Amino acid sequence: MPRPRRSNLSRQSRNARRIRNIANERTEEEQEIAREERCVSMARLRASQSQEQVDERAILAAKNKDVDDLNYIIQNEIIATIHSFKSIDCVTNEDEATNYPIEFLNSLDVPGLPPHKLRLKVGSVVIMLRNINQPKLWNGTRLV
Structure with missing residues (x-):
């Protein structure tokens, strides 16, 4: 098995740091995770008052717990009997x-x-x- 080149190791290290930052809801200024006008974080979703604003965006979550919390919030917004x-x-x-x-x-x-x-x-x-x-x-x- 060939050894990874030094440039690959540094790129992997940078990517690991970026993923860790996303999971901790921190970003670096030079890091563009996604286009802000199309995405919303959990913190911004919780603070948002406009349903239309949320409907038009993608919701990214790094942790399953965040996804479960988000699904609970969305299920409560739907007017129907829960099964x-x-x-x-x-x-x-x-x-x-x-x-x-x-x-x-x-x-x-x-x-x-x-x-x-x-x-x-x-x-x-x-x-x-x-x-x-x-x-x-x-x-x-x-x-x-």
Whole structure:
């Protein structure tokens, strides 16, 4: 395996610092993360009073906790009945049931998977991550 060149290492170091700064909601003056007129940070979203202003922008979040908080805020804005969907919470091998209590399994928050208790309202925007035998629907499809 070839060793990375010094210029690649310094670029990787700069990129790592930028990602760390984004996660901590800090930016450098020379760093352009995204065009400001099209994006809004969590801090600006919370301070915003105009729904139209938020609707026209992309919302970037570096942490899953921020995404969960944002989804909660948006769900509360939709006027509809909330529907809850729970994942399967049983162990297939009864011998392993003592090693993995159901409460523990339900508390796991795995990236790329929905939470154990998914709460949605009619009109919520969702993106299909995995298609299970549905014609004309593809992974990454945006649905309402």
